Amino acid sequence: MQLRGGETLYQSLVEIFGKERVSKEDFELLCYSRDAGSLLPKSPEYVVVPNSKEEIQRLLVLARKEKRPVTVRGAGSSMCGAPIPLVDSSIVLDLTRMRRILDLNEDTMSILVEGGITWTEVIEYLQEKGWELGLEGPWSAPSATVGGAIAVAAICMGAARFGGLGSEILGLEVILPDGGIMRTGTGAHPGNLMVDRDCNGIDMAGLFIGSHGTLGVITEVSLKIYPLHEAEDYFAFSFSSLDDAIEALHGLARYRIPYDTRIFVHPVPEEMGGRACLVSMLKGTRAEVQEQGRLGLELMRRARGKQIPDFGKTYYQGRFTTRAEAFGKAGPGWLEVAGFIPIKKYPEMAAPVLDYFAERKAEIERLGTHPPTPTEFRRARQQLRTSLLMSTESLSARMHAIARMLFEEGKLEPLDAIATAIEQTTLEEVCSLAVQLANWRTWSLVLCR
Ligand SMILES: Cc1cc2nc3c(=O)[nH]c(=O)nc-3n(C[C@H](O)[C@H](O)[C@H](O)COP(=O)(O)OP(=O)(O)OC[C@H]3O[C@@H](n4cnc5c(N)ncnc54)[C@H](O)[C@@H]3O)c2cc1C
Known part of the structure; x- marks a missing residue:
């Protein structure tokens, strides 16, 4: 790419960042062509790693003048393709050196x-x-x-x-x-x-x-x-109906009891059992945590919850590893959309999501037969699931949908198969469902295009 006066864009970037913080090497560009999710990779033309605001300012002025798209990148841990360049000839701006x-x-x-x-x-x-x-x-x-x-x-x-x-x-x-x-x-x-x-x-x-x-x-x-907080505690309850779990969750939100709460609807972890289950983390001074625990347990019992010892502690203490492991185990094709839903509306809104998974039951079970081991079957079931995350006055419903069964059956190269599966089936189905349901987050809509 030639700039005016014959100067290459690369030379201009080197002038700003120095040779060691600009790259156009394929093997380095490849690292910036993906995020933690499974969407189709796309390499930028250049990657730059700024040390200062002035360098970022100079880059943006240059890119604007030359009409080059700039994609900002943090850790690249997004699951939805957000830090992947959308078009050719992009410049990725890696911010991980600006960490003071x-x-x-x-x-x-x-x-x-x-x-x-x-x-x-x-x-x-x-x-x-x-x-x-x-x-x-x-x-x-x-x-x-x-x-x-x-x-x-x-x-x-x-x-x-x-x-x-x-x-x-x-x-x-x-x-x-x-x-x-x-x-x-x-x-x-x-x-x-x-x-x-x-x-x-x-x-x-x-x-x-x-x-x-x-x-x-x-x-x-x-x-x-x-x-810094003095004390923390955890509890976990399972419920025989979704309505009971929602009543419990709404009670916790109304009195702002927990520091964090999540409920699982599909599938419910085996250790928990029931139709839905809820985990909470409490945080504060010792006296506050004691009082939060007392109130929380009272609300759980009123909603007919069954206490499951130790699950809450294991769940929250492993929070930085369990999710990454789950994504790893799920394999290629993990895709996630999230949105905010009023707690009381969840049962109504979850119905089409749960129907979707019920319709896919046969495919999930079929995947479990290649090879027909219990581990494979369990993994396949876990790949299609919903879970909930409670916010102060709302819920975020998360739908995870996996296209791996198509990858397993596909005759295409693995990457093509994943991309085809995601783009043509799961993405379309899950995202259109998500958009119909509620105020889903922007990137869900972006993915829907
Ligand atoms: C194991 C695991 C667990 C996760 N848990 C959660 C979770 O609990 N909740 C959740 O919401 N997400 C979660 N995610 C998704 C993701 O990690 C988060 O959304 C995270 O905040 C993205 O940060 P990042 O630095 O990796 O940004 P990137 O993925 O690099 O970028 C994300 C987007 O932000 C833009 N961007 C990045 N930095 C800047 C900046 N400085 N200025 C302007 N724009 C910028 C990028 O252009 C891109 O559009 C999880 C992902 C994994 C792999």
């Missing part, structure tokens, strides 16, 4: 970090100082970046108490496509700290939460912090 902690302000109870830092790095730093975040980030926290999670409006650990990610963000600094820098809320005044969003007119931070890097590059984030 800029300021811990105990007076304003806030921490200022760069967008490329991981959630776990922030959490561990704060723990040493006797502080913690409200939301612990997504379950990919050991690798997911703070900026990446904000860009996808990730549903985070602690959502039952704190709600959406926006509730914990005090301010953002964003580099806009023309290279200009925008700071939101109180930070909009030159020299002021980003310690409050809700002031000075329009909430500009909200514009970038869930923007998927389309409106700018999130370079700095100010988050609320809290004194």
Whole structure:
């Protein structure tokens, strides 16, 4: 690609980033052609790894002038193709070197970090100082970046108490496509700290939460912090009807009891049994956790729940490994869509989802016969499932659908088979169902195209 005056784009990028932080090598581009999901890979033409805001500004000005798409990338842990370039001749902007902690302000109870830092790095730093975040980030926290999670409006650990990610963000600094820098809320005044969003007119931070890097590059984030909690506890209950489980869940939400809660509907883990089950994590001072536990158990019993010892603790303590393992075991074709649904509406909205899985029962069982081992069968069943995640006043229903049975049967090359299966069958069916159901998140709609 020649630029005006015969200068190559590569040379211009090298001028900005130096040779060691620009790549056009196939083997490196390949690493940026995928995320953690199974959508069709696409390599960028160049990858650049900035060290500073100035480099990002210069890149965006250059890309704009040359009409080159820029795809922002955090850890690439998205499951839906979000950090994969959409079109040819893209430049991927890898933010993982911009990972400094800029300021811990105990007076304003806030921490200022760069967008490329991981959630776990922030959490561990704060723990040493006797502080913690409200939301612990997504379950990919050991690798997911703070900026990446904000860009996808990730549903985070602690959502039952704190709600959406926006509730914990005090301010953002964003580099806009023309290279200009925008700071939101109180930070909009030159020299002021980003310690409050809700002031000075329009909430500009909200514009970038869930923007998927389309409106700018999130370079700095100010988050609320809290004194480190003293105690935590867990409980798990199974229910013989979905209505009972929903009644229990609604009670927990009404009194804002747990720190985090999830329910499983299809399939219910074998150790739990019943028609639906619920796990909760409690957090706070010792006295608070004791009181939350007392109230929680009372609500569970009122909703006719059966307590399952130890499951809650095992589930939450393994949260950073179990999900990654589950994705690994599920194999290629894992696809996920998520949305917010009022808790009480769940049984009505889940019906078509559960019907969908019932219709696919034969395929699931057939897959289990190649080879016909119990492990294969169990894995196949786990691949098609729904589970729920509770937010303060709403639920996020997650549908996981797998196209692996088509891959197993397909006569195409593995990658083509996966792509074909996802694009032609599961993607279309699951996403159109998702869109019909409720206010599904943007990327579900994007995938539907
Ligand atoms: C094991 C596992 C568990 C997961 N658990 C959860 C979960 O509990 N909840 C959940 O919501 N998701 C979850 N995910 C999905 C994913 O990890 C999260 O959405 C995560 O927040 C993505 O962050 P990232 O840094 O990897 O971003 P990437 O995947 O690199 O990028 C995601 C999107 O954000 C944009 N972007 C990235 N950084 C920036 C930036 N600084 N400025 C502007 N745009 C940017 C990208 O262009 C892209 O559109 C999970 C994934 C895995 C593999």
